[in-house]
Amino acid sequence: MRLPDLLDEAILAVVAAIPAGRLVSYADVAEIASQAGYACGPRRVARALSDHGDQVPWWRVVQAAGTLAEPVRDAAGALLGAEGIQVDGRRVGLEEHRWRPSAAELSQVVARIEYGDT
DNA sequence: CTCTTGACGCCGG
């Protein structure tokens, strides 16, 4: 298990900030992290979660089309259902539950990154 | 250095 680098920590901090019952896409996480000063793309987010996802609510991160990532489809579906999100087989309502961090929430994320807390 | 490999995304058909 690789040790998380600085960018991983930033990505994890963003995911950790997603409220229960809300969703974001991999690209959203990449965008938020970039706004926080840690530029990266969706594929980088996917890898960070693949390596260290167990430390954060990874199931709140879904694909841009609202579909669940194949390798973790079942687990994600169960966890999301437990949070009251309707799971239609392989898809969820990303648009309806999408989380867009306010300026305040964004600065909180930045602070947690600086603090080194995930 | 090149090549493959993804928990991805966008655009066409």
Place this chain on the structure above:
DNA sequence: TCCGGCGCCAAGA
């Protein structure tokens, strides 16, 4: 809607 194709980008081999 569902694919296929291509772009993207960092990590390993």
